[in-house]
Amino acid sequence: xxxxxxxxxxxxxxxxxxxxSKVTPEASFIDDLGAxxxxxxxxxxxxxxxxxxxxxEDAAExxxxxxxxxxxxxxxxxx
Amino acid sequence: xxxxxxxxxxxxxxxxxxxxxxxAALHAQGATVVLSGTREAVLQEQVAELGGxxxxxxxANLSDAAEADALVGKAEEAAGxxxxxxxxxxxLTRDTLALRMKDQDWDQxxxxxxxxxxRLCRAALKGMLRRRAGRIVNIASVVGTTGNAGQANYAAAxxxxxxxxxxxxxxxxxxxxxxxxxxxxxIVTPMTDVLPDAQKEKLTSAxxxxxxxxxxxxxxxxxxxxxxxxxxxxxxxxxxNGGMAMV
Numbered sequence: 483x484x485x486x487x488x489x490x491x492x493x494x495x496x497x498x499x500x501x502x503s504k505v506t507p508e509a510s511f512i513d514d515l516g517a518x519x520x521x522x523x524x525x526x527x528x529x530x531x532x533x534x535x536x537x538x539e540d541a542a543e544x545x546x547x548x549x550x551x552x553x554x555x556x557x558x559x560x561x
Numbered sequence: 562x563x564x565x566x567x568x569x570x571x572x573x574x575x576x577x578x579x580x581x582x583x584x585a586a587l588h589a590q591g592a593t594v595v596l597s598g599t600r601e602a603v604l605q606e607q608v609a610e611l612g613g614x615x616x617x618x619x620x621a622n623l624s625d626a627a628e629a630d631a632l633v634g635k636a637e638e639a640a641g642x643x644x645x646x647x648x649x650x651x652x653l654t655r656d657t658l659a660l661r662m663k664d665q666d667w668d669q670x671x672x673x674x675x676x677x678x679x680r681l682c683r684a685a686l687k688g689m690l691r692r693r694a695g696r697i698v699n700i701a702s703v704v705g706t707t708g709n710a711g712q713a714n715y716a717a718a719x720x721x722x723x724x725x726x727x728x729x730x731x732x733x734x735x736x737x738x739x740x741x742x743x744x745x746x747x748i749v750t751p752m753t754d755v756l757p758d759a760q761k762e763k764l765t766s767a768x769x770x771x772x773x774x775x776x777x778x779x780x781x782x783x784x785x786x787x788x789x790x791x792x793x794x795x796x797x798x799x800x801x802n803g804g805m806a807m808v
Binding site: 518520526527 | 687690691732733736
């Protein structure tokens with residue numbers, strides 16, 4: 483697993499207070515990890531801060547799963 | 562009741578009559594207060610008046626967006642603790658009839674009285690939501706509800722503040738953070754003290770409770786909304802106007 487994936491997982495665990503084993507790539511923040519809309523906004527802001535990237539509103543809306551977040555950040559970092 | 566021991570509060574516009582009373586009321590109930598304003602000497606004096614304990618000040622010019630954005634962080638730094646309570650009290654007026662109102666009069670009032678409170682709310686909410694606790698009280702005005710000739714800009718900003726507060730209250734409710742408004746009527750402050758007696762009498766005759774308001778009347782309402790006891794009150798506007806406008 484990449485360094486980015488590790489860090490994303492850690493942020494999700496910390497923020498949502500869920501068990502690490504539940505934070506699989508396919509896990510949906512809202513459906514599987516119990517996040518509400520405010521949590522997802524806070525998560526996006528936490529990602530922005532941790533990875534020093536900007537995630538615009540339209541991109542943030544498409545980030546529904548752990549993998550979505552990892553892919554988006556990896557793409558930004560590669561660019 | 563209404564104790565605030567261990568809580569940290571930021572009061573903007575703390576060098577003015579109402580802000581000063583709010584800071585004193587919160588402090589008296591045990592809160593650590595951070596006073597913000599533009600006049601450093603006055604703020605220093607107030608910190609001293611509060612006994613120097615649990616009292617700090619930060620100067621900030623809230624017509625500057627960057628300073629408004631940074632104020633919550635600076636206040637937390639000064640107090641050495643995260644913010645539990647935010648009181649958006651700072652404001653200014655540029656009164657004139659609409660026909661004579663310059664864009665600058667409009668923009669300046671909207672900026673300081675509405676945009677800067679939003680910036681402070683945004684900054685404060687970030688930590689409050691995370692900590693699952695917090696109190697925001699925005700100080701509006703009766704004229705935001707009733708309107709007032711010569712104050713189109715101020716009334717618009719204060720009415721805007723109510724809509725903003727209700728929206729934030731909905732966004733933050735699930736985290737136990739409350740956002741409320743206190744809307745004072747005519748309060749005696751150094752600013753209004755200079756009015757001629759005849760005008761004050763006329764104003765008083767329109768107030769069922771038969772007197773002008775004191776800054777402490779406003780401060781008590783703010784204190785209530787900051788307390789644990791007000792934990793199920795959010796998005797509301799508490800009118801403190803002696804009955805002048807029953808809305």
